Amino acid sequence: MSILVVGSVAFDTLTTPSGQRKKILGGAATHFSLAASFFTQVRVVGVVGNDFTAEHEAVMTRKGVDTSGIEHANGLSFHWTGSYEGTMSEAKTLGTDLNVFGSFDPKIPESYKESDYLFLANIDPVLQLRVREALPGVKMVAGDTMNYWIADHRENLLKVLREEDILIISDGEARLLTGEHNLVTAARKVMELGPKSLVIKHGEYGATAYFSERSFAGSGRLTPFRAPALPIETVVDPTGAGDSFAGGFYGYIASQPELTPQVFRTALFYGGVMGSFAVERFGTERLQEATREEIDARFQVFRELSHLDLESAA
Ligand code: AMP
Numbered sequence: 001m002s003i004l005v006v007g008s009v010a011f012d013t014l015t016t017p018s019g020q021r022k023k024i025l026g027g028a029a030t031h032f033s034l035a036a037s038f039f040t041q042v043r044v045v046g047v048v049g050n051d052f053t054a055e056h057e058a059v060m061t062r063k064g065v066d067t068s069g070i071e072h073a074n075g076l077s078f079h080w081t082g083s084y085e086g087t088m089s090e091a092k093t094l095g096t097d098l099n100v101f102g103s104f105d106p107k108i109p110e111s112y113k114e115s116d117y118l119f120l121a122n123i124d125p126v127l128q129l130r131v132r133e134a135l136p137g138v139k140m141v142a143g144d145t146m147n148y149w150i151a152d153h154r155e156n157l158l159k160v161l162r163e164e165d166i167l168i169i170s171d172g173e174a175r176l177l178t179g180e181h182n183l184v185t186a187a188r189k190v191m192e193l194g195p196k197s198l199v200i201k202h203g204e205y206g207a208t209a210y211f212s213e214r215s216f217a218g219s220g221r222l223t224p225f226r227a228p229a230l231p232i233e234t235v236v237d238p239t240g241a242g243d244s245f246a247g248g249f250y251g252y253i254a255s256q257p258e259l260t261p262q263v264f265r266t267a268l269f270y271g272g273v274m275g276s277f278a279v280e281r282f283g284t285e286r287l288q289e290a291t292r293e294e295i296d297a298r299f300q301v302f303r304e305l306s307h308l309d310l311e312s313a314a
Contacts, residue, residue, distance in 0.1 A: 001040055001041070001116045001117065001254045001255065002040060002041040002042065002043060002114075002115050002116055002117065002254070003036055003040055003041070003042050003043070003115065003116075003117040003118070003119055003250060003251065003254050004043045004044075004045065004069075004108070004112050004115035004117070004118050004119070004131075004135065004138075005029050005032050005033055005036070005042060005043070005044055005045070005118075005119040005121055006029065006044075006045040006046065006106050006118075006119075006120060006121060006123065006127070006128070006131045007027065007028040007029030007032065007046060007119075007120075007121025007122060007123050007144075007243075008027040008028045008029055008030075008046065008078050008080075008101060008121065008122070008123065009027040009029050009030050009044065009046040009047070009048050009052070009070055009077065009078070010025075010026045010027035010028075010030070010077060010078040010079065010080055010101070011023040011024065011025065011026060011051070011077050011078070011079045011080075012024055012025075012026030012027075012079075012080050012081070012082065012239060012283060013079065013080070013081040013082075013095075014026075014081075014082055014083070014084075014237055014239055014282060014283070015082075015083040015084070016083070016084045016088065016236060016237050016238075016282075017084070017085070017088070018234075018236040018237065018282075019282075021237075021282045021283060023051075023079065024282060024283040024284075025056050025059055025283055025284055026080065026239060026240060026283050026284070027046070027078065027080075028121040028122045028123075028144070028240075028243045029044050029045075029046050029121050029243075030044075030059075030060065030240075030243075030284060031239075031240030031243035031244050031247065031278065031284060031287070032119060032121055032243040032244070032246055032247040032250075033060055033063075033065045033247065034059070034060065034063055034065070034244070034247065034284055034287040034288065035243070035244040035245075035246075035247025035248045035251060035274040035278070035287060036119075036247035036248070036250060036251030036254070037060075037063035037064055037065050037247075037251070038063075038248075038251065038274075038290070038292055038295055039248070039251030039252050039254065039255040039270070040117075040251050040254040040255045041064065041066070042064075042065045042066065042251070043065075043066040043068075043069055043112045043115060044060065044065060044066065044067055044069055044070055045069040045070070045106050045107070045108055045112070045131065046069070046070045046071070046104075046106075047070070047071045047072075047073050047077075047078075047100050047101060047104045048070055048071070048072060048073070048077045048078075048100065049072075049073055049074070049075045049076040049077040049099055049100045050072075050074065050075065050076070051076050051077050052070075052072070052077050057070070059284060059288060062288075063288075066111075066112075068109055068111065068112075069107070069108065069109050069112055071107060073100040073103075074100075075099050075100040076097070076099040076100065077099060077100060077101070078097065078098055078099055078100070078101035079095070079096075079097040079099060080093070080095070080096055080097075081093070081094040081095035081096075081097075082094060082239065084237070084238060088235055088238050089203045089204065089238075091238070091239065104123070104127065105127075106127055106130060106131050106134075108131065108134050108135070113135065113137075114137075115135065115138060116138060116139045116140070116254065117138060117139060117140050117141075117142070117250065117253070117254045118131070118132065118135055118138045118140070118141045118142070119142050119143065119144075119246065119250055120132065120141065120142070120143035120144065120160065120164075121143075121144050121243065121246075122144045122145055122146050122149075122243075124149070124153070124156070125145065125149055125153055125156040125157040125159065125160045126153075126156050128143060128160045129156070129159055129160050129163070132160065132163050140165045140166070140253070140259070141163055141164050141165050141166075142164065142165060142166040142167070142168060142246070142250050143160060143161075143164045143166075143167055143168070144167075144168050144169065144242070144243070144246060145157060145160075145167075145169060145173065146173065147172070147173060147176055150173060150176045150177050151176065158193060158194075161190075161193045161194035161195055162193070162194035163194065164194055164195045164196075165195065165196050165197065166195060166196065166197045166198070166199060166250075167190060167194075167195035167197075167198050167199070168198075168199040168201065168242075168245075168246050168249065168250075169190075169198075169199075169200065169201065170200070170201045170202075170203065170242065171183055171200050171201065171202055174186040174187065174190055174198070174200050177189075177190060177193075178190060183200060183208070184210075184224070186200075187200060187208075187210035187224070188210070190210075191210065191212040196211075196212055196214040196215050197209060197210065197211050197212065197215040197264070198210045199249065199268065199271075201242055201245060202229070203229075203238075203241075204229050204231075204232075204235075205228075205229055206226060206227050206228045206229040206272060207226070207227050207229075207245065207268055207271060207272065208224050208225065208226045208227075209224060209225045209226075209227075209264060209265070209268055210224050211223075211224070211261075211264075215261075215264075216259070216260065216261055216264075219261065222261055225264075225265050225268065227265070227268035227269050227271070227272050227302070227306075228272060228302060228305045228306045229272050229275065229276065230272065230273075230276040230298070230301065230302065230305065232276060232279065232280070234280065235279045235280075236279065236280055236281050236282060237279060237281065237282045237283065238278075238279050239278075239282075239283065240278050240283065240284065240287075241275045241278045241279050242275070243278075244274040244275050244277065244278035244287060245271040245272065245274060245275035245278075246271065247271075247274055248267075248270040248271040248272075248273055248274030248275070249267045249268060249270060249271030249274075250267070251270070252266065252267040252270040252271075253267045269299060269302045269303070270295075270299065272302055273295055273298045273299050273302060274287070274295070276298065277290050277294075277295075277298070
């Protein structure tokens with residue numbers, strides 16, 4: 001099974017309490033692809049400039065990611081500058097140089113048209129919708145977004161939400177989208193806008209899945225499910241944690257024969273595992289080196305983290 005992801009492929013300049021990195025490989029689609037590549041075939045649609053070298057592309061192709069849908073345009077690649085302070089729960093954006101990303105018009109190679117799963121990473125909802133409409137046959141659509149689109153491009157975003165099976169956003173974004181502080185109420189209202197299921201990320205505290213009657217055929221509305229995040233002592237760089245979470249989550253789903261409640265819950269754990277690797281080093285460094293064995297070992301740690309064995313406690 002294969003996932004087509006559309007989103008930013010970028011260079012990031014990052015400052016965190018651990019140090020600084022200039023123009024290192026980043027972008028939502030990049031982080032997502034690397035994380036998902038451990039589970040399934042991934043195909044990327046994006047745009048880069050002349051500064052994006054064969055070595056940058058190889059970071060993805062070495063993991064089996066199909067990059068033939070990354071357009072090479074004349075100019076510079078998207079460049080994001082951000083910094084983190086204190087709790088590091090939120091990035092401060094210092095610069096967004098769109099460069100060739102500013103006139104991005106996603107082109108889907110013929111060889112991508114048979115993709116089964118679509119992930120709409122954080123880009124202009126107009127482009128998200130265009131890609132979705134170009135792939136009418138996909139089995140499942142999941143997506144992300146951010147405050148900027150929620151606040152200033154709401155009408156366009158609402159059109160995309162109607163197309164999504166699973167929306168993956170942060171708790172702050174869910175509140176902004178609905179005007180509701182209570183997350184259970186916010187989740188219900190988000191799903192009324194279209195998504196069948198909703199994953200709300202709580203940064204370093206994990207993620208919660210909310211379900212509607214439409215999440216799984218015949219099962220009614222299930223109770224929410226919360227997966228933990230790993231308490232980590234050395235958080236070097238949170239950039240890409242959300243996209244790596246989404247990659248692990250959706251990659252696992254795509255690797256399974258069908259989406260059941262159990263697959264959904266397990267996927268949340270794999271999302272947490274990939275997010276926890278992402279933050280341990282700058283940019284994509286840690287995910288480039290991760291192995292399937294490490295992923296499985298950490299998955300077991302995640303299970304133990306929240307496992308209550310009443311039998312042995314008695
Ligand atoms: P995350 O930390 O998972 O929310 O994602 C961070 C990644 O998103 C970075 O690697 C950036 O290159 C990318 N990014 C930041 N701002 C934007 C934006 N406005 N549009 C698309 N991608 C962005």
